[in-house]
Amino acid sequence: MSDSPGDNHDLRSNGDDGESLRIRGPIPEELYSFYEDRPFKICTRCGEGLSDFQEGYRVSKIFRGEEVIFEYALCLPCLRSMFEESSEESKAALMRFQMERFRFVTGFDECALCENEREALPTQEYGLVGICFGEGLAESNLICGCCMEAMSECVSEETRKGWDRFVEDNFPGVPADFEPMPLAQC
Numbered sequence: 001m002s003d004s005p006g007d008n009h010d011l012r013s014n015g016d017d018g019e020s021l022r023i024r025g026p027i028p029e030e031l032y033s034f035y036e037d038r039p040f041k042i043c044t045r046c047g048e049g050l051s052d053f054q055e056g057y058r059v060s061k062i063f064r065g066e067e068v069i070f071e072y073a074l075c076l077p078c079l080r081s082m083f084e085e086s087s088e089e090s091k092a093a094l095m096r097f098q099m100e101r102f103r104f105v106t107g108f109d110e111c112a113l114c115e116n117e118r119e120a121l122p123t124q125e126y127g128l129v130g131i132c133f134g135e136g137l138a139e140s141n142l143i144c145g146c147c148m149e150a151m152s153e154c155v156s157e158e159t160r161k162g163w164d165r166f167v168e169d170n171f172p173g174v175p176a177d178f179e180p181m182p183l184a185q186c
């Protein structure tokens, strides 16, 4: 009777420092799968249905100007295990980088980690990231190409290779110089 997956409003009730993610609205079309022209349905890594994950999932789309270079959705367990597979040093460096730079801005108008605005990036790469629950959006950020690069530089080569493997496995032909995990749960 109360099995409906749609009415779980208490999204992160495990008391992680008091700030739980709330759904702000529907998933914006910019975070839809470009290839399927609808919200992502399955996790790019494990293939499980995303609506089954009450903890939510993360959509990432990398653009160059208006063009989508690639896109993926990761359920939280996959996101976590990719993060866990990173070396301790890389994890610490990433967390530090994000904590130092995160500007507590939300949405797609400006970079969450520096003052670059989207309008100033007409031909450059940038990533759009959204934390979603079912068909709802809880959090969204833009990360400019410079910040993605800076993030990728602060992790070890081994960690970067692990990320590159994810890209190679899932997106043959895509240049692997990208950073797949901006804002691992700030």
Ligand SMILES: [Zn+2]
Binding pocket: 043, 044, 045, 046, 047, 048, 074, 075, 076, 077, 078, 079
């Ligand atoms: Zn998954």
Ligand SMILES: [Zn+2]
Binding pocket: 111, 112, 113, 114, 115, 116, 143, 144, 145, 146, 147
């Ligand atoms: Zn930036």
